[in-house]
Amino acid sequence: MTHRTSETGDITGVLPVILMPYTEQGAIDEEDFLAQTEHMFGVGCDGFVVGQVSEVLRLTHAERLRVAELCAKAAAGRGVSVMSTGAETAEAAIGYSRHAQSAGVDALLVMHPATVGLGDEEMVDYYRRVIASVDIPVIVHHAKSLARIPLSIAAQAQLLEEFGDDRVLFKPEAQPTPPRVSQLRDATGGRARIFEGDGGMMLLDCHRRGLVGTIPATEIAEIVVVLWRLLEEGRRAEAERIGHPLSYLMCHMMNSTDYYLSIAKRFLKERGIVKNTIVRGPSRHVLDEETWTEVRHTYENLLHLTKELSR
Template sequence: MQMAGGVLPVLATPFDRHSEIDRTQLERLVDWQYEQGADGVTIAMVSEILRLSVSERESLAAAVVAASADRGSVVVSVGHESTHLATRLAKSAETTGATAIMAIPPISVPLADDQLLGYFSAIADSTVLPLIVQDASGYVGTPMSISLQARLLEDFGAEKILFKPEAVPLGPRLTALMDATGQRAQAFEGSGGSALIDTYPRGVVGTMPGSDLTWAVKALWYALENKQVARADEIHSALLPLVSLSPGLDTYIAVEKYLLHKQNVLETQYVREPASYRIDEATRIVADRMFDQLNHVVRGGKK
């Protein structure tokens, strides 16, 4: 399947009470994404991949590809602290039937641009799949240089190398990337849809929000695609406060799983330990109120 843009939600990974991946809940979650209008699905940081073994990541990717059943693109994150294991994951994703792979830089040690170039080049060379280079510094690590990203596109081409820029300030850095690549860079927004108002006019080809608010982000994307400026502003204004409840990775995972449970998509809200955040009653009250406001704006209160 050819890589497509649009709304490609990052799946939460459902766990059972024994902290094992729950395949039944996972299949329901994937089905729900397409029911809400998703153009594909993604496995990435919010999927708790840093808490999964390599074999679990391979198994998760295979399960998601099977559940997706050619209904849309499937992007599989393969970034690792080891180039050897990152390339293993990339090859496995290709064998499994993924549409594209995505990779963050190693995060345990700071690397110079030449080392990062070698890491991403090795991943790109290991598979025929397109590679989305994710600057995940909004959550972890340090920002990647624009010149390095432009070099990767120059070396491999715009159909092979795509981007998910998350370093701040997001808008100006996205414009800098577009300028450095002669407007050839294909980039995905990665801020839960909250930055789409700023990044869509700068040329993003899609967004990778969490999997809890796919219906809202899809409505926002549709409004932007169809130049419905007032409608896009209205949805964005209701979406932003809810996304802003999750400033960090563990916070995002906890709120996402709570909202998926609230919508009867997931039966459980388990996360893998250790986790630095648990959603408390005060946050639930605020999240419920903001969710209801967003639901009213997007769907008139209908579920």
């Protein structure tokens, strides 16, 4: 497939993360993968991402290559496709990144190695090698739950200075997220193109600090589309009606990746977007019914509010 060049100016707005669907036999369910992208584009998303909550670290090598191809197929000129290509070595990340570019994705989401604690010098070297290996934009992803040592603001600013804001974007998740968004903005003179990545939990605060977009997940796609539009239009009071209960929902869901997936996939199954709620093991979380009752109530109220505020 021929790659179409994408500028960072095109990589904005609401880009939800695919929740990787599986068949009963354990293979990737390509039909449900594409169904999620159809849902996203149908509710007004600007594109989609395959990220860490896509269980990308639990995929085989062949599956990661195939998913990159599915990303390009699903976007098909309708929006931005972003593929996660980070790995434990720069060599592996470069291989995944070059393949994703050749498959036709628009940008890469690159997480740092997670098994060793890297300092700034090693982190910058890893990202420098990956970014230099491709021509498409790279979103530098700091995953708060997997980073042994947080990537400093200075290191992120260095990458921007070396490669420019047409090649490097950021998805910072080191806590506390809102002030670090401001620090990265200020350290780069406002040039850093930053995405919120906490499922909309801190979007009310982070948006005013200077974001170009947000990366939630499939199950809350239309909720965040409306929330983002309200914030972009300066309708803060209406945005708070969605943003506050959304933060409460995320407080429930973001206890762990498996906790999140057990709830999010059940939402999608109940809505008929995917066929089952399978999470690839080893997953130790079993969703209890009392939690499900609470999150489902909050979720349904959010969907009703979204319809009301989108009129």
